[in-house]
Amino acid sequence: xxxxxxxxxxxxxxxxxxxxxxxxxxxxxxxxxxxxxxxxxxxxxxxxxxxxxxxxxxxxxxxxxxxxxxxxxxxxxxxxxxxxxxxxxxxxxxxxxxxxxxxxxxxxxxxxxxxxxxxxxxxxxxxxxxxxxxxxxxxxxxxxxxxxxxxxxxxxxxxxxxxxxxxxxxxxxxxxxxxxxxxxxxxxxxxxxxxxxxxxxxxxxxxxxxxxxxxxxxxxxxxxxxxxxxxxxxxxxxxxxxxxxxxxxxxxxxxxxxxxxxxxxxxxxxxxxxxxxxxxxxxxxxxxxxxxxxxxxxxxxxxxxxxxxxxxxxxxxxxxxxxxxxxxxxxxxxxxxxxxxxxxxxxxxxxxxxxxxxxxxxxxxx
Amino acid sequence: xxxxxxxxxxxxxxxxxxxxxxxxxxxxxxxxxxxxxxxxxxxxxxxxxxxxxxxxxxxxxxxxxxxxxxxxxxxxxxxxxxxxxxxxxxxxxxxxxxxxxxxxxxxxxxxxxxxxxxxxxxxxxxxxxxxxxxxxxxxxxxxxxxxxxxxxxxxxxxxxxxxxxxxxxxxxxxxxxxxxxxxxxxxxxxxxxxxxxxxxxxxxxxxxxxxxxxxxxxxxxxxxxxxxxxxxxxxxxxxxxxxxxxxxxxxxxxxxxxxxxxxxxxxxxxxxxxxxxxxxxxxxxxxxxxxxxxxxxxxxxxxxxxxxxxxxxxxxxxxxxxxxxxxxxxxxxxxxxxxxxxxxxxxxxxxxxxxxxxxxxxxxxx
Numbered sequence: 001x002x003x004x005x006x007x008x009x010x011x012x013x014x015x016x017x018x019x020x021x022x023x024x025x026x027x028x029x030x031x032x033x034x035x036x037x038x039x040x041x042x043x044x045x046x047x048x049x050x051x052x053x054x055x056x057x058x059x060x061x062x063x064x065x066x067x068x069x070x071x072x073x074x075x076x077x078x079x080x081x082x083x084x085x086x087x088x089x090x091x092x093x094x095x096x097x098x099x100x101x102x103x104x105x106x107x108x109x110x111x112x113x114x115x116x117x118x119x120x121x122x123x124x125x126x127x128x129x130x131x132x133x134x135x136x137x138x139x140x141x142x143x144x145x146x147x148x149x150x151x152x153x154x155x156x157x158x159x160x161x162x163x164x165x166x167x168x169x170x171x172x173x174x175x176x177x178x179x180x181x182x183x184x185x186x187x188x189x190x191x192x193x194x195x196x197x198x199x200x201x202x203x204x205x206x207x208x209x210x211x212x213x214x215x216x217x218x219x220x221x222x223x224x225x226x227x228x229x230x231x232x233x234x235x236x237x238x239x240x241x242x243x244x245x246x247x248x249x250x251x252x253x254x255x256x257x258x259x260x261x262x263x264x265x266x267x268x269x270x271x272x273x274x275x276x277x278x279x280x281x282x283x284x285x286x287x288x289x290x291x292x293x294x295x296x297x298x299x300x301x302x303x304x305x306x307x308x309x310x311x312x313x314x315x316x317x318x319x320x321x322x323x324x325x326x327x328x329x330x331x332x333x334x335x336x337x338x339x340x341x342x343x344x345x346x347x348x349x350x351x352x353x354x355x356x357x358x359x360x361x362x363x364x365x366x
Numbered sequence: 367x368x369x370x371x372x373x374x375x376x377x378x379x380x381x382x383x384x385x386x387x388x389x390x391x392x393x394x395x396x397x398x399x400x401x402x403x404x405x406x407x408x409x410x411x412x413x414x415x416x417x418x419x420x421x422x423x424x425x426x427x428x429x430x431x432x433x434x435x436x437x438x439x440x441x442x443x444x445x446x447x448x449x450x451x452x453x454x455x456x457x458x459x460x461x462x463x464x465x466x467x468x469x470x471x472x473x474x475x476x477x478x479x480x481x482x483x484x485x486x487x488x489x490x491x492x493x494x495x496x497x498x499x500x501x502x503x504x505x506x507x508x509x510x511x512x513x514x515x516x517x518x519x520x521x522x523x524x525x526x527x528x529x530x531x532x533x534x535x536x537x538x539x540x541x542x543x544x545x546x547x548x549x550x551x552x553x554x555x556x557x558x559x560x561x562x563x564x565x566x567x568x569x570x571x572x573x574x575x576x577x578x579x580x581x582x583x584x585x586x587x588x589x590x591x592x593x594x595x596x597x598x599x600x601x602x603x604x605x606x607x608x609x610x611x612x613x614x615x616x617x618x619x620x621x622x623x624x625x626x627x628x629x630x631x632x633x634x635x636x637x638x639x640x641x642x643x644x645x646x647x648x649x650x651x652x653x654x655x656x657x658x659x660x661x662x663x664x665x666x667x668x669x670x671x672x673x674x675x676x677x678x679x680x681x682x683x684x685x686x687x688x689x690x691x692x693x694x695x696x697x698x699x700x701x702x703x704x705x706x707x708x709x710x711x712x713x714x715x716x717x718x719x720x721x722x723x724x725x726x727x728x729x730x731x732x
Contacts, residue, residue, distance in 0.1 A: 015656070015658075016652060017655040017656070017658070017661055018651050018655025018663045019655075019663065044648070046648065046651075047648060047651050047679050047680055049664070082646075082648025082652065083651070083676075083680065084681075187634040187635070191652055192648075192651070268553040268634070268719075269727055272724050272728045273727070273728070275724060275728040276727070276728030281448075282410070282412065282413060282447065282448025282558075283448075285449070286384060286448065286557055286558050288383075289383040289558060290382045290384075292381070295383055298415070300384075310413075310449075313384070313413050313415065314414055314415040315413075353634075353724065354724065355724045355725075357634070358641060358720065358724065359721075361635055361639070362639070362641040362642030
């Protein structure tokens, strides 16, 4: 991707301490103006020692030569196998043609090219009208699990023509990521390459955080794109057959609600229960209890697709045998866990754990 | 189990906030002298609201009547399905016969009776000679996973004829549990009922912690029994075909080493890699990196069965293609992860993740 005008980027990177070389470089460059973005799939360029950085820099040099953008104005990402050297000559040979043919119609090709084990191309968009002018936000993501075997990575790239101040956009994007890409889990693993980046024309004096109507409009549109992409990643979860929403409500804090929701979402016993469609609600109670947030263990209610199942931590007396048998049948299931001890809530998206996950991941490399 | 002499108990209970009724009762009673121990399998007596405690108390009344032990001197445990009422009349009817036939030869029957989905009975023993007198430590455990579907629980009971001071034994047992039962994981789930208890004759003025030779001898024997039982639980892990030891060495702290080892052990990507016997060492690096302990991400070495695989966070140059193919073939595999940034270490035991785990847990109740 090449930009005709100077762009700013707001980016969120993996919290993994083992970071791929392009993550280290792009984190640094995200303070600068951005003119070009280059992404490769198939190789994560992670755990390659000193060669990681030198290989990434060679790729950036090729981009510099063709676009005129300085190395500090290039954003670079990699996704794929960990611990193998990047095939730099292959990329160097491809760059001139890539830059020459780059045009506005190329977004879908870009979205397609960043996939690894994804089974479909993931794009989303949203329009915003500000003072009568129509703007767009478009985005693409790759990932079919937070995880990706040693095909490490969730990558998301979002672009807009709305001029924004970097400080404003940074905060806006961080919030949006927190409730979208950072609220999904397939198996709890976090890669060395995870990156979400939002690119936009640089502007000063544009909407500030606050009661400002523009700020809210833009943030809502940005969040819509982030959430749609995040949902697609979960729906494409390796081996997954069910799409699961878990909301922990009436918790003391948002972070506590999120922690509890993620503990349930990552519990193998919860995930296999969904596959078997066999209501063992004790597994949810056990996961809630070990999530180590303050709660009153005798007061928990659980709703599944809005049906009351557990009341005050015991089975709901009104639950019929037939409801018990069918409540886990739908492909999309909404769990509400009411802690009844505070006023905060958080929603996490996940999928079930099937034998296909084992197949995909037991034999990924060979 | 009925004791002719007053016993003391040192016990460690689940840290899950959702605790089964017998856990709440036994935790309280563990401060007192113990005369009888009653355990049922098949029902966890967890998440039954106020009925949990009243049902457990009825069982204890039956034991009181037959043994003469006061309710405060009984240790009670349950293991099995969560959220269903205990069949109290069934247990009440059985207690008189149980007490009448209790004798020294009954230990194996006890060990057999506490099983749920365990595929074999787990016992271990160790002898200690103190001042020419021979003592024994014997123990049994149940669990085939930390987890047990909604058949919640890991239970361990250890008995000795060595007279001990409670304070001394409490500390000794806590240390032993930390490096045995608390260092194993099948799938990261913790039950509402987990309990490990060590029973011994009450004594004052017996070996104190310190340089005392007796203290060390007793602790070594106790640890041997705990570790053997813990290893059996992992080997009986649901669907497991491999027994895995993960040692994180040269970490800043013991707790950091343990946290990192557990993060690797619980990673579904690591566990499925073992099943596929396909060396994706990047998955280990990614798990180490997300374990959020202080480390130097460029300095990590990884050994598998004492073969160097990763050196300074990159693939070891001397690794041959044939070694790469066979290094994960053995049934027992020893991983050493050298962080090279401190002097502390910790070992965790785990197993692999197979399709049989999904089968067992997807259809447990039905």
